[in-house]
Amino acid sequence: MATAYGYIRVSTDKQATTGISLDAQRAKIQAWIELNGYEFGGIYEDAGISGTKQHRVGLDAVLSVANKGDAIVAYAISRFARSTKHLLEISEELAAREIDMVSVSERIDTTSAAGKMVFRIMAVMAEFERDLIVERVTGCLANKKARGERIGRPRYGFECSNKTLTVNDNEQGVIARVKKLRKEGLSWRKIAAALCEDGIKSRTGKVFMPSQLVRMIDAIPDCYKLFDSNVDSVTVCASQ
Known part of the structure; x- marks a missing residue:
């Protein structure tokens, strides 16, 4: 057969x-x-x-x-x-x-x-x-870009509402903690483990992976660098 x-x-x-x-x-x-x-x-x-x-x-x-x-x-x-x-x-x-x-x-x-x-x-x-x-x-992405709309989700630490990028305080708190632990000499894997122990999870409800933490801290786009202590929000630039 x-x-x-x-x-x-x-x-x-x-x-x-x-x-x-x-x-x-x-x-x-x-x-x-x-x-x-x-x-x-x-x-x-x-x-x-x-x-x-x-x-x-x-x-x-x-x-x-x-x-x-x-x-x-x-x-x-x-x-x-x-x-x-x-x-x-x-x-x-x-x-x-x-x-x-x-x-x-x-x-x-x-x-x-x-x-x-x-x-x-x-x-x-x-x-x-x-x-x-x-x-x-x-074609859809090109049209959104031409209208100055953001393509994709905002990076961790920010959120988008009505085409305006704003700070997400809870996520910024996580970022601050990751930076602090990193300065203390902890590896990315140990930082991920520490967040897991405290029940801190990603946007999708899953445990943070070390690679996610690296992306969270490194290579922040220029559009996000417009934020400073005196700025609460910024209209999303067309390049994003």
Whole structure:
């Protein structure tokens, strides 16, 4: 009996909750494998990894484990890759090894000439969709920048309201403590541990990582340097 392996992927943690989650992809793939009479060989996953990356741990693993006559099944061809070139490279590699490539949602595979044709069309459409997203996001950011609006969240210690950057007193207190502990000779790791012991967490409610503390103190943008003891707020500059 031929073996079928599943491959699942989400690009971000947000997509895992608002898009097609890993669990949803897993369920669809397992149902397809059972329905089509394959032996289940397991499911390989890449969580929080973009489809534009050619080398992914989960993808590389499933490509290496499958053998002649087996099938690799994904929820959609966009899970394999977002680039038409990369998708075709994967399909050609698997075709040469006589391994089937299946997309559950599009109901296509590469076991026939018709399936190969549809696959190539879908690969082009997947890349087109990604290019449209990039184009829209780029245009949106350019418009916001031209209007003098801030792009992204303010760095730790500040907050933005009605296009105005203001000091966040609580976060500034944390910054002051980090600076003090650093002057006392503590390593970034020990400072992170000290904050954790006192229940001080990041904006996301997680424990501070040493790298976050470094970014918190170092490389403050010029826009933020406009603050001094006599200034409470400043309109966000267009360069930010």
